[in-house]
Amino acid sequence: ITFIYRVRSCREKMTMSASGPTPPFTTLSISQPATHVTHVELHRPQKYNSMNKVFWSEMVECFNQIAEDPECRAVVFSAAGKIFTSGVDIMDMAGEILSPDGDDTARKSWQTRHIIIKHQKTFSVIEKCPKPVVVAVQGPCIGAGVDLITACDIRLCTKDAWFQVKEVDVGLAADVGTLQRLPSAIGSRSLVNELALTARKMFSDEAMSCGLVSRVLPDKETMLTAAMEIAVEIAARSPVAVQGTKINLVYSRDHSVSESLDYMATWNMSMLQTNDLMKSAQAAMEKKNLKDVPFSNL
Numbered sequence: 001i002t003f004i005y006r007v008r009s010c011r012e013k014m015t016m017s018a019s020g021p022t023p024p025f026t027t028l029s030i031s032q033p034a035t036h037v038t039h040v041e042l043h044r045p046q047k048y049n050s051m052n053k054v055f056w057s058e059m060v061e062c063f064n065q066i067a068e069d070p071e072c073r074a075v076v077f078s079a080a081g082k083i084f085t086s087g088v089d090i091m092d093m094a095g096e097i098l099s100p101d102g103d104d105t106a107r108k109s110w111q112t113r114h115i116i117i118k119h120q121k122t123f124s125v126i127e128k129c130p131k132p133v134v135v136a137v138q139g140p141c142i143g144a145g146v147d148l149i150t151a152c153d154i155r156l157c158t159k160d161a162w163f164q165v166k167e168v169d170v171g172l173a174a175d176v177g178t179l180q181r182l183p184s185a186i187g188s189r190s191l192v193n194e195l196a197l198t199a200r201k202m203f204s205d206e207a208m209s210c211g212l213v214s215r216v217l218p219d220k221e222t223m224l225t226a227a228m229e230i231a232v233e234i235a236a237r238s239p240v241a242v243q244g245t246k247i248n249l250v251y252s253r254d255h256s257v258s259e260s261l262d263y264m265a266t267w268n269m270s271m272l273q274t275n276d277l278m279k280s281a282q283a284a285m286e287k288k289n290l291k292d293v294p295f296s297n298l
């Protein structure tokens with residue numbers, strides 16, 4: 001099994017640097033590097049992986065497909081090249097944001113609201129997708145990049161990574177997720193406020209110490225291998241258990257302990273009736289590797 005994984009891992013490393021976007025996508029490259037694992041790669045390295053108009057809708061399409069794909073049990077998200085992302089593609093997006101359609105202020109405001117909500121969905125789909133998403137960040141992760149990674153479940157980065165809530169520098173309050181999700185990702189309100197109000201860069205050592213990332217790896221290749229290993233571990237476990245865990249973790253972040261316990265009880269009153277419980281328990285008693293237990297797709 002280790003050998004098969006290593007072969008796949010090598011193949012993955014090759015395709016990650018060589019391939020381009022996977023049709024019908026033009027900004028994303030999708031592959032299946034290991035059983036039940038999907039790899040999504042942001043692929044605009046020649047444009048600093050900036051997020052153009054097409055990207056914002058392709059992400060929704062891609063993650064909706066992943067959410068519905070019973071074969072997929074874990075996702076790795078990464079970005080091609082040396083820069084994770086320079087944030088929103090300013091040249092491509094400025095028109096839409098600065099000149100909304102409408103005859104008067106009310107209609108322009110209504111249109112702007114619609115645009116913001118549409119863009120919020122681009123990252124909320126990651127959180128709504130029941131399959132856990134491991135994100136791997138190298139180099140700069142700027143502006144909308146922080147919105148993106150805070151919607152992911154597990155964050156890794158390279159030593160040369162840095163994070164910047166850049167929005168105040170370009171004259172706006174971040175509006176697609178950072179201000180809502182970063183406080184629970186980091187834990188220190190004071191640090192979140194400092195980062196969001198000053199747009200100072202946060203480097204990998206600080207990202208690790210404040211809890212934004214759970215691991216710092218020396219280089220991109222090592223980081224992608226680590227991300228893939230985590231995804232393979234997740235994918236080997238019962239999809240009923242894994243997806244129930246993600247959904248309840250996200251729910252409990254936004255609700256009281258009491259509400260979350262209630263939600264959990266309602267969730268598990270049906271999910272405890274899965275065959276996976278017996279299969280997992282039996283594997284544990286027989287000291288069998290969960291990778292050898294055939295769980296049905298969910």
Ligand SMILES: CC/C=C\C=C\CC(=O)SCCNC(=O)CCNC(=O)[C@H](O)C(C)(C)COP(=O)(O)OP(=O)(O)OC[C@H]1O[C@@H](n2cnc3c(N)ncnc32)[C@H](O)[C@@H]1OP(=O)(O)O
Pocket residue numbers: 048050051083085086087088089090091097115116119140142143144145166167170175176
């Ligand atoms: C509804 C709205 C939803 C979301 C809103 C999100 C808000 C944000 O994302 S705010 C952040 C916006 N991005 C930026 O401010 C760009 C930040 N860029 C940089 O800091 C740097 O360019 C860099 C990525 C660190 C790279 O630095 P360096 O290697 O020194 O290259 P540069 O000379 O700075 O840039 C080269 C070239 O690329 C262009 N460019 C870089 N980033 C973007 C971008 N995000 N959009 C468009 N163009 C970008 C830069 O302008 C240069 O272009 P030239 O034509 O070569 O001058």
